[in-house]
Amino acid sequence: xxxxxxxxxxxxxxxxxxxxxxxxxxxxxxxxxxxxxxxxxxxxxxxxxxxxxxxxxxxxxxxxxxxxxxxxxxxxxxxxxxxxxxxxxxxxxxxxxxxxxxxxxxxxxxxxxxx
Numbered sequence: 001x002x003x004x005x006x007x008x009x010x011x012x013x014x015x016x017x018x019x020x021x022x023x024x025x026x027x028x029x030x031x032x033x034x035x036x037x038x039x040x041x042x043x044x045x046x047x048x049x050x051x052x053x054x055x056x057x058x059x060x061x062x063x064x065x066x067x068x069x070x071x072x073x074x075x076x077x078x079x080x081x082x083x084x085x086x087x088x089x090x091x092x093x094x095x096x097x098x099x100x101x102x103x104x105x106x107x108x109x110x111x112x113x114x115x
Contacts, residue, residue, distance in 0.1 A: 002026050002104040004095040009109030014087055016113075020080040022095030022106060028076045029054065033098040035069060036080045038091035038111075048093070049080060062088070085113045 003025035010018060020036065028034060035050025035058075049059045049069035057069055068081045078095065090113050095106035 002031070002097050002099050002102075004097055004104055004106035006093065006095045006106045006109040009093060009111045011112040011114065012085065014085060014113055014115050016085050017081070017083045018085060018111060020082070020093055020095075020109060020111075022078045022080075024076045024078070024095075024097060026076070026099065027073070028071050028078060029073050031097045031099045033096075034071065034078045035096050036078075036093055037096050038089075038093045039108075040088075040091040043091075045094070050096070051078070082111075085111075087113045087115045089113050 005023045008020040033050055033052050036048040037045050038048050039045040047060055049067055051057050051071055066084045070079050092108040092110050094108045097104045
């Protein structure tokens with residue numbers, strides 16, 4: 001069982017930066033895949049960024065060069081640094097972990113970007 005708790009969401013203007021953090025209840029070094037998804041109103045949940053096997057990173061095309069995912073194994077956290085935010089980044093952001101053949105989700109944190 002893995003608990004994931006997100007923090008760092010908020011409301012800000014376009015062009016700003018925000019950092020999301022996800023605290024895991026297990027060692028992040030033991031998690032096969034950890035990352036962030038988002039879901040905007042009326043849209044499907046989509047991958048934003050993830051770390052696979054502790055090394056490989058994947059990003060959605062829409063966030064490449066603006067977002068950076070990182071993992072702090074000492075704190076068991078996974079952060080998402082978001083820069084140059086756009087109104088289309090508005091969504092609920094969910095932390096995700098694939099651990100021992102099961103998928104786990106956090107409760108989500110709202111990010112709202114105004115134009």
